[in-house]
Each structure stands twice: as structure tokens, then as C-alpha cells.
Amino acid sequence: MRAKPTLAVLLLSLLLCACKSPKQPNLGEPLADLSRAERAQFEEGKKVFERVFTPQDGLGPLFNANSCAQCHEAPVVGGVGDEIEIHATRFVAPNSCDPLFDQGGPVIQQNATPLLQAKGIMKEQIPPGATAQAHRSTPPLFGFGLVDAIPEATILSHEPRHGAKGEGIAGHANRTIDGRVGRFGRKAAVAALSDFNAGPPGTDPAPDPEITVEDIEKVTAFTRFLAPPPQQIFTNHTDLHLARRGRKLFAHLDCVVCHLPKMNTGPSTSKALHRKTLALYSDLMVHDMGSALADICLEQAHPSEFRTEMLMGLRFREQFLHDGSAKTVQEAIERHDGEARNSRDRFKALTEKDKQALLKFLETI
Ligand code: HEC
Numbered sequence: 472m473r474a475k476p477t478l479a480v481l482l483l484s485l486l487l488c489a490c491k492s493p494k495q496p497n498l499g500e501p502l503a504d505l506s507r508a509e510r511a512q513f514e515e516g517k518k519v520f521e522r523v524f525t526p527q528d529g530l531g532p533l534f535n536a537n538s539c540a541q542c543h544e545a546p547v548v549g550g551v552g553d554e555i556e557i558h559a560t561r562f563v564a565p566n567s568c569d570p571l572f573d574q575g576g577p578v579i580q581q582n583a584t585p586l587l588q589a590k591g592i593m594k595e596q597i598p599p600g601a602t603a604q605a606h607r608s609t610p611p612l613f614g615f616g617l618v619d620a621i622p623e624a625t626i627l628s629h630e631p632r633h634g635a636k637g638e639g640i641a642g643h644a645n646r647t648i649d650g651r652v653g654r655f656g657r658k659a660a661v662a663a664l665s666d667f668n669a670g671p672p673g674t675d676p677a678p679d680p681e682i683t684v685e686d687i688e689k690v691t692a693f694t695r696f697l698a699p700p701p702q703q704i705f706t707n708h709t710d711l712h713l714a715r716r717g718r719k720l721f722a723h724l725d726c727v728v729c730h731l732p733k734m735n736t737g738p739s740t741s742k743a744l745h746r747k748t749l750a751l752y753s754d755l756m757v758h759d760m761g762s763a764l765a766d767i768c769l770e771q772a773h774p775s776e777f778r779t780e781m782l783m784g785l786r787f788r789e790q791f792l793h794d795g796s797a798k799t800v801q802e803a804i805e806r807h808d809g810e811a812r813n814s815r816d817r818f819k820a821l822t823e824k825d826k827q828a829l830l831k832f833l834e835t836i
């Protein structure tokens with residue numbers, strides 16, 4: 472005969488359940504509070520994200536890769552990749568930027584289908600009108616549905632005219648041709664997740680890979696419902712102590728002025744995206760980072776302006792800065808210039824122990 476659980480045991484298990492904090496999804500998992508239907512959309516979308524396209528499906532004739540997951544792949548699907556894209560645009564000083572849509576758009580396709588290769592064309596050439604070209608490493612897409620759900624007004628409220636900034640730090644939101652606030656891509660030139668996945672409608676003759684409107688919606692659902700990276704919680708005393716000190720230094724050095732630790736999403740029809748707080752570590756604005764990092768213009772971002780890179784999940788990245796040219800986090804910080812020069816100089820002046828503390832803190836986010 473089975474023993475009946477006593478009231479005490481029942482109460483105890485109830486208490487244990489209540490004490491456990493809600494579980495953070497693991498890397499690559501969907502947001503925690505999706506509806507059943509949304510969860511199904513995430514799974515469907517993931518399949519399309521991983522699907523390998525062939526010339527028969529409309530791939531090419533020029534292309535960069537044959538699936539989203541070929542680039543966004545590490546350490547799980549939706550993450551980083553070692554692929555480096557080449558982009559090119561035409562900057563006409565002082566303020567005009569031509570994305571060269573009449574010459575194939577800013578993304579240069581570095582592969583061709585066998586049919587085209589047989590004709591001796593191995594890849595797209597840089598359009599002759601371009602004034603500069605840029606290298607772009609493949610960024611992770613974790614938590615992007617929440618980034619998408621941040622209201623424009625929230626981003627604009629951090630523009631300098633709304634209050635004092637750190638010394639020498641300005642920055643501005645980028646805007647699309649139709650006036651929306653940009654947030655995706657290293658120059659924040661794209662306003663919505665669905666736009667990024669689709670490519671600018673009617674302008675890109677060869678979106679990469681070429682997929683149907685229905686598949687684009689599915690892929691968007693995958694990126695929309697992909698959870699942000701879990702925060703790392705140190706349990707040993709030394710790391711915990713260092714990371715705490717590092718958090719203070721991150722604020723003290725004005726890193727937080729650009730790498731704004733948190734933003735809130737607005738109202739959303741999806742409960743999982745509705746009025747949530749995201750620890751993204753970015754103001755989603757573009758800042759002048761100095762002439763050494765400068766490359767192309769895009770919409771209203773000048774060659775030397777870049778979106779404050781979101782630092783969430785930094786520990787899962789393998790290379791740093793927009794072109795992947797920095798091999799360590801420390802190198803990425805030391806190459807900040809322009810508006811971030813002051814902050815960088817103060818980082819460089821830290822004692823070795825304090826530098827380690829700051830880097831330890833960055834491992835937690
Ligand atoms: C050839 C490699 C490659 C493929 C294939 C690829 N991406 Fe990307 N992806 C990149 C690179 C490089 C960037 C950075 C572009 C930039 O910064 O302007 C990027 C950026 C993005 C961004 C914005 C990231 C940010 O930080 O704001 C999204 C969203 C995205 N990709 C989704 C997709 C989806 C969906 C697919 C499949 C339809 C896909 N990508 C296919 C390389 C790739």
C-alpha cells in the first residue's frame with residue numbers, strides 16, 4: 472500500500488516550488504511565456520532558418536550563403552558565425568548617403584551558383600560608384616523580439632537634447648528613408664525585425680537567401696521569440712566580488728551612457744513581449760567612434776558612426792567590433808575612440824586588477 476503524503480510534505484513542496492525563481496531559458500530556447508501557438512511558430516520558423524536553399528528554390532544566381540543558420544550558428548542556431556559580409560555604399564559629404572540600390576544594394580554577394588560560375592562569374596563586383604566598403608561579422612540574434620518591441624519614443628528619450636550626457640558623448644538615432652527610428656544592423660539603419668529579414672522590399676533583387684513571403688514571416692517568428700541570453704551568475708566568492716566591483720566601474724567610466732543597461736518594451740499583443748525589461752546594454756543610437764573604425768555610411772549614419780553594440784551575451788561571441796577585427800573584449804574597448812575616447816582613456820588608466828574586474832562583470836551579461 473502506498474503511503475499518503477502528509478500535509479507537511481505537501482506544504483513543503485509547495486513552498487519549494489514558490490521559492491524557485493522563474494527559470495531563464497537556455498541559450499537558443501524560446502521566450503519563457505509564449506502561448507502554444509507562438510511556440511509552434513517558433514519551431515516552424517527555426518526549420519526555415521535552418522533550411523538549406525538550392526538554385527531550384529530560387530537561390531542565387533549571386534548569393535552569400537544558402538541558409539540563415541549557415542552564418543548565425545554558434546554556439547547554437549541564431550547565434551554568431553565566422554562569416555564576414557562585405558557592404559559598400561556611396562557617401563557624399565556632408566550628409567548624403569547612397570545605398571546603391573540601382574547597382575544591387577549595399578550587401579555584396581560573394582558566391583555564385585554553378586550556372587553563373589560556368590559563365591566565369593564567381594562573385595559580385597564592388598559597384599564602381601561606391602566610396603567605401605565595409606566588413607561585417609555575423610552577430611547573434613538572441614532577444615531580438617524584445618529589441619523590436621521597444622517603442623521609438625523610448626529610444627528617442629535618450630537623445631542628448633533630453634538631458635546631460637557623459638563628457639563628449641552625443642549620439643543620435645538613425646532613421647530610415649520613411650522616417651522610422653532604426654535599430655538593427657551595425658549602423659542601426661533597419662527599423663523592424665521583419666524588414667531586416669526581408670531585405671528592403673522591392674529594392675534588393677537577391678535577398679539572401681531568396682525566400683517566399685510566407686517563409687519570411689516564419690523566420691521572423693523564430694527571431695522574434697528567441698529568448699535573450701541567460702545572465703551568468705557566479706557562485707564563487709572571488710568572481711562574485713570582482714564582478715560586483717566591475718559593475719561599479721562600468722558605470723563610473725561612463726560606459727553606461729552608451730551601453731544603457733536596460734530598456735522596456737511597450738504594449739504588445741504577445742504576452743511574452745508585453746512590457747518587459749531587457750538588459751540589452753545599448754542605447755540603440757549611433758555614435759562617432761573615430762576615424763580609425765570608420766567605413767561606410769548607411770541612411771543617416773556617417774562612416775564613423777556605429778550603433779552602440781548590444782553587450783548582452785558578449786561571452787558567447789568569438790570576435791569583436793563590427794568587422795570582427797578585435798580578438799578580445801579588452802582590445803575592443805581599447806579601440807573605442809571619438810565620442811568614447813574619454814571613457815576608453817579612463818579604462819586604460821585603471822589598475823590591472825580593476826581592468827580584470829570590469830572584464831569579469833562583462834562575463835555576467
Ligand atoms: C552570409 C552570412 C549571413 C546569412 C546567410 C544571414 N545573415 Fe543575418 N547577418 C549577417 C551579418 C554579417 C549581419 C550584420 C549586418 C550589419 O551589421 O549590417 C547580419 C545581421 C542580421 C540581423 C541584425 C543583427 C543586428 O545586430 O542588428 C538579423 C535580424 C539577421 N541578420 C537575420 C538573418 C536571417 C533571418 C537570415 C536568413 C534569412 C540571415 N540573417 C542570414 C550574416 C548573415
Ligand code: HEC
Pocket residue numbers: 640641657721724725726727728729730758760764777778779780781782785788790791792793794800803804807810811814815818829
Ligand atoms: C560613445 C558611446 C560609447 C561608450 C562611452 C562606450 N562604448 Fe562600447 N561601443 C560603442 C559602439 C558604438 C560600439 C560598436 C563599435 C564597433 O562595432 O565598431 C561599442 C562596442 C563595444 C564592445 C564590443 C562589442 C562587440 O561584440 O563587438 C565592447 C566590449 C564595449 N563596447 C565595451 C565598452 C566599455 C567597457 C566601455 C566603457 C569603458 C564602453 N564600451 C564605452 C559605444 C560606446
